[in-house]
Amino acid sequence: MFRVDCSRLRFLVIDDNGYMRRIIRTLLHGFGTREVFEAEDGAAGLEAFATHLPDVVITDWSMPVFDGIELTKMIRQPDTSPNPFVPIIMVTGYAERNRVFEARDAGVSEMLVKPISAKSLYQRIAKVVLNPRPFIRTENYFGPDRRHLVKADQYKTRGAASNFINSSIGSP
Amino acid sequence: MTRAPQANDYAGDGTVEQDFGDTRVFHLGGTLRAKAAVRSADAGGVDDLSVAAADAAMKDLSGDFQNWMGDEVNRLIAAFEVFSDSPPNKRDIGPLFRAAHDIRGQAAVFGYPIASEIAGSLSKLLDKIEPDYLPLQLIAHHVDSVKAIYRNNIRDYANPVATQIIHNLRRAIDRVVEARQKAMAEEMKFRRTI
Known part of the structure; x- marks a missing residue:
């Protein structure tokens, strides 16, 4: 069994609410993290992301200027982002099903519904560090596999299906 | 191949x-x-x-939570005043929604779960109804309720006043949402006939 030593990780926290940033920072320092950077909106967050190259991004959804969803889409640009694979944990008050799907389709790694607790935040960090999902790149999507429970064998099956289609219609 | x-x-x-x-x-x-x-x-x-x-x-930080909650409640009150004082065609729902949404997310951490629930109800109202049709009176009830919960330091669901406030607000919102949906359906039906 493994645990995460947060003192070895660098975090970027993006939230327009100063109190929320303070709470998340306090929890991260409690976990032993030394390097926590902050930004108060999506635009500043994107700049801080390029400057500090964090290991994990924790962002709010609802923010002025541009929000957590738009920020995630910018970070998940495989050809221009400094690290399109970075784990993104979205902290939000939205728990509705359609909102969860929207976040998933933008490329969010994990959702954390408020009110947050030390344990729930630690669990999300542990998940993205210890068991990261493979990333998928298609014409319309780049991000963590949107299916949470895919075994390695299923990627082989997916390959077999792709091969069959290619052999039937001819490879380019 | x-x-x-x-x-x-x-x-x-x-x-x-x-x-x-x-x-x-x-x-x-x-x-x-x-x-x-x-x-x-x-x-x-x-x-x-x-x-x-x-x-x-x-826990060390929690000594500040009551003051932080006070700041958030004041932000909500101020945002509502700006919203209600603006002409209907110039109302910006953003600051009011964000103030309510922040209380929804944080008040439980600050020790005010009932205020969080009321703010969640207000967020839902602001999210579901188009700005032109938002019932100001109902928004005012929500803001006043959050203010009352904070000023009376009501933190416990066992408090009968708090329970009654939540119950009444939920019923009122459901009625507003239902009436609006009905009106929209009627409007669609009317448009199809012309």
Whole structure:
């Protein structure tokens, strides 16, 4: 069994609410993290992301200027982002099903519904560090596999299906 | 001719890329895991000591929570005043929604779960109804309720006044949403006939 030593990780926290940033920072320092950077909106967050190259991004959804969803889409640009694979944990008050799907389709790694607790935040960090999902790149999507429970064998099956289609219609 | 999925070491960090033609799969190389994973006897991979330390840090911070909650409530009141004082065609719902949404998310951490629930109800109202049709009176009830909960320091669901406030607000919102949906359906029906 493994645990995460947060003192070895660098975090970027993006939230327009100063109190929320303070709470998340306090929890991260409690976990032993030394390097926590902050930004108060999506635009500043994107700049801080390029400057500090964090290991994990924790962002709010609802923010002025541009929000957590738009920020995630910018970070998940495989050809221009400094690290399109970075784990993104979205902290939000939205728990509705359609909102969860929207976040998933933008490329969010994990959702954390408020009110947050030390344990729930630690669990999300542990998940993205210890068991990261493979990333998928298609014409319309780049991000963590949107299916949470895919075994390695299923990627082989997916390959077999792709091969069959290619052999039937001819490879380019 | 069959094309086998290609696997190669992407970016030289152990990340393996498989190419299936229209889809590529990247199996991450475990850079973060190598950087921060340590063996542990804790069941489920949760580091109890780290969580306990973070809980203790939050407890130290909690002395400020009542003042922070006061600031958030004042922000909500101010946002509502600006909203209600603006001409209907110039109302910006953003600051009011964000103030309510923040209380919804944080008030429970600050020790005011009932205020969180009322603010959640207000967020839903602001999210579901178009700005032109928002009932100001109902918004005012929500803002006043959050204010009353905070000023009377009501933190417990067992408080009968709080329970009654939540119940009444929920019923009122459901009625407004239902009436609006009915009006929209009638409007659609009317448009189809002309």
